[in-house]
Amino acid sequence: MSGQVVLDAMGGDHGPAETVAGALLAHREHGVPVVLVGREPELRKELDRQGGELEVVHAPDAIPMTERGPAAALNPRSSLAIGCDLVRQGGAALVSAGSTGAIVASAVRRIGRAEQVLRPALAVALPTLGGGATVLVDAGATADPTPAMLAQFAELGTGYARSVLSVAEPLVGLLSIGSERGKGNRLARQAEQLLEQAPVRFAGPVEGTDVLSGLVEVIVTDGFTGNVVLKNIEGCVRTTLAMTAQAGIASPEALGEVARRYDPETHGGAALLGLRGPVIVAHGSSSAATIARACVVARTAAA
Amino acid sequence: MSGQVVLDAMGGDHGPAETVAGALLAHREHGVPVVLVGREPELRKELDRQGGELEVVHAPDAIPMTERGPAAALNPRSSLAIGCDLVRQGGAALVSAGSTGAIVASAVRRIGRAEQVLRPALAVALPTLGGGATVLVDAGATADPTPAMLAQFAELGTGYARSVLSVAEPLVGLLSIGSERGKGNRLARQAEQLLEQAPVRFAGPVEGTDVLSGLVEVIVTDGFTGNVVLKNIEGCVRTTLAMTAQAGIASPEALGEVARRYDPETHGGAALLGLRGPVIVAHGSSSAATIARACVVARTAAA
Numbered sequence: 001m002s003g004q005v006v007l008d009a010m011g012g013d014h015g016p017a018e019t020v021a022g023a024l025l026a027h028r029e030h031g032v033p034v035v036l037v038g039r040e041p042e043l044r045k046e047l048d049r050q051g052g053e054l055e056v057v058h059a060p061d062a063i064p065m066t067e068r069g070p071a072a073a074l075n076p077r078s079s080l081a082i083g084c085d086l087v088r089q090g091g092a093a094l095v096s097a098g099s100t101g102a103i104v105a106s107a108v109r110r111i112g113r114a115e116q117v118l119r120p121a122l123a124v125a126l127p128t129l130g131g132g133a134t135v136l137v138d139a140g141a142t143a144d145p146t147p148a149m150l151a152q153f154a155e156l157g158t159g160y161a162r163s164v165l166s167v168a169e170p171l172v173g174l175l176s177i178g179s180e181r182g183k184g185n186r187l188a189r190q191a192e193q194l195l196e197q198a199p200v201r202f203a204g205p206v207e208g209t210d211v212l213s214g215l216v217e218v219i220v221t222d223g224f225t226g227n228v229v230l231k232n233i234e235g236c237v238r239t240t241l242a243m244t245a246q247a248g249i250a251s252p253e254a255l256g257e258v259a260r261r262y263d264p265e266t267h268g269g270a271a272l273l274g275l276r277g278p279v280i281v282a283h284g285s286s287s288a289a290t291i292a293r294a295c296v297v298a299r300t301a302a303a
Numbered sequence: 304m305s306g307q308v309v310l311d312a313m314g315g316d317h318g319p320a321e322t323v324a325g326a327l328l329a330h331r332e333h334g335v336p337v338v339l340v341g342r343e344p345e346l347r348k349e350l351d352r353q354g355g356e357l358e359v360v361h362a363p364d365a366i367p368m369t370e371r372g373p374a375a376a377l378n379p380r381s382s383l384a385i386g387c388d389l390v391r392q393g394g395a396a397l398v399s400a401g402s403t404g405a406i407v408a409s410a411v412r413r414i415g416r417a418e419q420v421l422r423p424a425l426a427v428a429l430p431t432l433g434g435g436a437t438v439l440v441d442a443g444a445t446a447d448p449t450p451a452m453l454a455q456f457a458e459l460g461t462g463y464a465r466s467v468l469s470v471a472e473p474l475v476g477l478l479s480i481g482s483e484r485g486k487g488n489r490l491a492r493q494a495e496q497l498l499e500q501a502p503v504r505f506a507g508p509v510e511g512t513d514v515l516s517g518l519v520e521v522i523v524t525d526g527f528t529g530n531v532v533l534k535n536i537e538g539c540v541r542t543t544l545a546m547t548a549q550a551g552i553a554s555p556e557a558l559g560e561v562a563r564r565y566d567p568e569t570h571g572g573a574a575l576l577g578l579r580g581p582v583i584v585a586h587g588s589s590s591a592a593t594i595a596r597a598c599v600v601a602r603t604a605a606a
């Protein structure tokens with residue numbers, strides 16, 4: 001599977017019709033070698049219907065979108081589990097639009113954590129005003145991390161920012177409730193002390209206002225706060241633009257350009273860091289175009 | 304002090320020049336009976352300079368904006384402490400633009416918690432798209448609450464929503480990382496079980512996308528996540544509108560109308576709930592107009 005992108009074709013809200021369309025798009029327009037994993041008869045039928053040809057690996061089961069966590073990860077016959085197994089063999093990268101909880105649990109169990117990594121973290125690159133981006137990590141993989149895990153997320157996020165933002169020494173901020181040191185909740189205060197010693201360029205605590213300000217290249221937080229923030233941005237951009245349209249300041253169509261910058265459809269995929277193989281988590285509601293973009297991103301991560 | 308608004312005239316980034324101007328504005332334009340607390344010579348000088356007349360209660364000390372928490376609350380000679388003491392005597396409401404941490408610590412120590420209340424919570428009413436509002440509680444008073452405290456925040460927030468939103472039975476959502484029950488971090492999962500039994504109209508968990516969607520009237524969360532979300536909204540609105548201006552879709556002036564809706568200057572003040580007397584926390588960077596608005600809000604809370 002070296003250099004290939006393994007797509008969990010059963011994951012996502014829209015099922016194989018959308019994932020297969022995305023895989024074909026990535027293959028045709030970007031030459032990405034995609035392998036579909038899922039119920040072979042369904043996938044063959046979908047490929048026929050869409051007039052395409054791709055390698056298919058059969059998986060008898062699919063994990064429902066509402067399933068999350070360890071239970072789902074225990075079924076070795078799911079498309080997600082078999083996709084993870086293919087990545088574990090080396091050289092391939094996984095893309096799934098399934099439930100984040102199920103992907104994290106399956107990936108940890110079947111691909112395994114990289115050496116010394118305590119827990120994986122989800123990284124999302126958010127566009128900032130200056131045209132750059134800030135990597136938010138953890139955006140939802142580990143809801144209750146320890147301070148030591150947060151310090152590791154900073155290292156994982158630094159590595160990710162280096163590769164996706166091409167910044168040699170990314171500046172790291174710890175998400176907190178004040179920019180002075182020693183504020184925050186227990187977790188943030190303890191993580192702050194570890195971050196002072198960590199092999200990252202630590203800028204100190206940053207506030208919620210700084211997530212999109214471009215002040216730092218990496219923002220570290222626990223997976224609960226990170227996921228709330230990520231979704232809050234989604235809702236806030238939508239509300240702000242709708243209010244702008246409502247006030248008659250600009251047409252909804254004109255505002256679409258800004259909306260797209262923060263649409264989960266656009267950033268396409270979040271990278272699950274800290275594993276023995278690359279995994280890209282696409283939004284559950286991903287369209288074919290988003291799946292295709294995630295496959296393109298995943299190819300660069302495949303060995 | 305019955306029916307009066309006690310203003311901590313030394314609190315805030317801009318000092319007495321701005322607080323005195325705000326107090327005079329509230330008094331002249333809205334007839335609010337404001338009592339200034341702070342260094343009397345400075346305040347008298349400021350009143351003279353601005354050509355106004357208000358009652359002044361002398362307090363020899365002022366708490367610097369960087370001071371927070373218990374230490375600051377121990378000084379009984381600060382304007383904040385003396386302001387709290389006036390509220391404790393009954394009938395008055397306090398307004399302070401000082402550091403939130405210092406206000407919470409002083410208010411708990413000097414005004415005291417209402418019966419059975421474990422910890423205070425900060426409530427902010429955020430405008431939603433439909434023209435209504437959602438009360439976010441706790442927006443930063445208690446960074447590490449227990450599940451029982453979160454359940455109380457729901458009750459406090461319900462009472463606040465009843466009075467400021469005039470909704471008889473406000474719907475309460477628990478901020479989490481999935482709308483299915485049983486998700487979230489440890490705190491959210493445990494709080495969810497208590498909320499099922501609490502005397503509130505509990506709608507279940509809600510996600511970050513729902514903070515401004517108007518789905519519920521009250522959103523409950525811990526003070527760490529709540530403060531991060533509040534400030535994230537501030538930053539996100541600013542970034543979205545700046546990107547809209549940058550893309551040439553609308554002028555920054557035209558967009559100002561939307562910006563003002565989420566400007567902390569506009570919502571004026573957050574209410575510190577769960578105490579034996581009313582306390583309004585104004586943004587540290589409050590202008591005279593914001594101080595005035597907070598004083599108007601405080602008057603309705605004063606007995």
